[in-house]
Amino acid sequence: MSIVPTSPSASDFWSPRIEALQPYVPGEQPQIDNLVKLNTNENPYPPSPAVADAIQIAAAHGLERYPDPESVALRDAIAAHAGLVRAQVFVGNGSDEVLAHAFFAFFQQIEPLLIPDVTYSFYRVYARLYGIDCAQVPVDGGLRVDIDALVERATAGCAGMVVANPNAPTGIGLPISEVERLLRACPHRVVLIDEAYVDFGGESALPLIDRYPNLLVVQTLSKSRSLAGLRVGFACGQAHLIDALQRVKNSFNSYPIDRLASAGAIAALEDDAWFIRTRDAIVDAREGLCLQLEDLGFEVLPSQANFVFARHPAHDAAALFAALRARAVLVRHFDAPRIAQYLRISIGTRQQCTALVDALAAIVG
Ligand SMILES: Cc1ncc(COP(=O)(O)O)c(C=O)c1O
CATH class of the missing domain: 3.90.1150.10 (Aspartate Aminotransferase, domain 1)
Structure with a gap:
């Protein structure tokens, strides 16, 4: 009896966990x-028109070389803009990549990660990708992030928290005093504040960085700097948090910021x-x-x-x-x-x- 080989199906080639992934669906x-x-x-x-000028100049020189793996010039520009030093700044290919590295670096713990139930849906995608248990804390009846409920859950133990401020897709912002309540409720885990939209009227947690070793603030140039197409995001926090992100990044892709992106992002940051x-x-x-x-x-x-x-x-x-x-x-x-x-x-x-x-x-x- 001859055995007829069956043709493999696509998922035969996949690692077992791939079938369970539920990828983010962008607009x-x-x-x-x-x-x-x-x-x-x-x-x-x-x-800013200065972005195209800077990219043109960068394109004329050095594209045959890899970019700076440490992105020193861009991190210095962000540090100057944020009132920090280079060691407190991490950059990535859009803030989505920065968030992905932060989930990997900080939230793979025994306890669940806390996020609001109504928030940026990519958080659940990263949690699933890395096998992170995610507890979704309901927002209140007005779709506001429920700080009391998050604080109460955190006292029972958590892997950390991720809160977008202003939140997406609601647009509702939290005052900085509420962010501080989260930071104090979770002193031994990272509280990640995603400030993708903060420039349009939110209150930034950047001034809290020197006081809270557990605070990581993530921002992007995609929205308020009109650079969604260039893919540049960053995280700010004390140096020990940035070190962890650098370790993940250098285990994944040494050069997430190319020469053109770096030049364009710096020009955008300089044109206030x-x-x-x-x-x-x-x-x-x-x-x-x-x-x-x-x-x-x-x-x-x-x-x-x-x-x-x-x-x-x-x-x-x-x-x-x-x-x-x-x-x-x-x-x-x-x-x-x-x-x-x-x-x-x-x-x-x-x-x-x-x-x-x-x-x-x-x-x-
Ligand atoms: C809350 C939030 N965080 C992060 C991002 C990712 O932005 P980017 O990867 O373009 O920096 C978005 C994009 O829409 C967002 O809504």
Whole structure:
């Protein structure tokens, strides 16, 4: 009897844990003409013109060489911007990579990691990737991070905490006094504060770094510096935390920041006038958009970010999302517990916000 070899299926080649992964699903990047794209919290304005100049110069010299594995120039620029020293700064290929390394470096412990149940969904993806048990602490009825509940859970023991401030996708910010309560509740574990959106009105925990050896602050140049396409994020904390991140990074990829990204990021950090002008335009547009959405009957959560989270009591959010998409206006809808009736709307230019409001008026009006 001859044995007919069966052809292998794709998953035969996979390591056993791959099947159980539930990868993050990023917002769509469709190629549609005249699309009003308000779905991934990108900055609607281009980066400082100094960025393209710096990249052009960097591109003309030295691309045949590896970049500096220590990213000294970029870390120095971030340290100067944050009032820290180089040893307190870690850089990565977008803050997503920085977060991934932090999960690996700090949260693989016996006890569970604490995160709010409504937050950036990539945290659950990293936890699953690294086999980290993750306890999701419910946000309160107003979708605010419940500090009392997190503090209470932390006293029973935890692997650490990850809190986005302002939170995503709600946009709600925490005062620094509340962040300090988390830091004090968890003195022997890392409290990671993800400040991806802090420049749009949040209160940064960076000034607390010298006082709290357990504080790691993660920021990105993707949002307020208009550099989502360049992929530069960073973490700030005391040197012992940065050392751990460097150890993980140097066990994974020695050169996460290429020469062009480094040059462009430094130029963006140095152009504060551009940063302030574009940031202020976004904050102004956000305030105007909130009022217009409320006029249309939406309930809008208070936002300190470059997006708003809103629901309409009389219209299903998935249906609104589809009707907007049919009008070439793209926002984000999460089919997830507690937030399925909300839309997350990134703040665009004034013209984009007007196009959104006009489309919504036609749909709900
Ligand atoms: C809360 C939060 N953290 C981190 C990121 C990742 O940003 P990036 O990898 O572009 O730096 C995002 C992106 O949307 C985010 O919403």
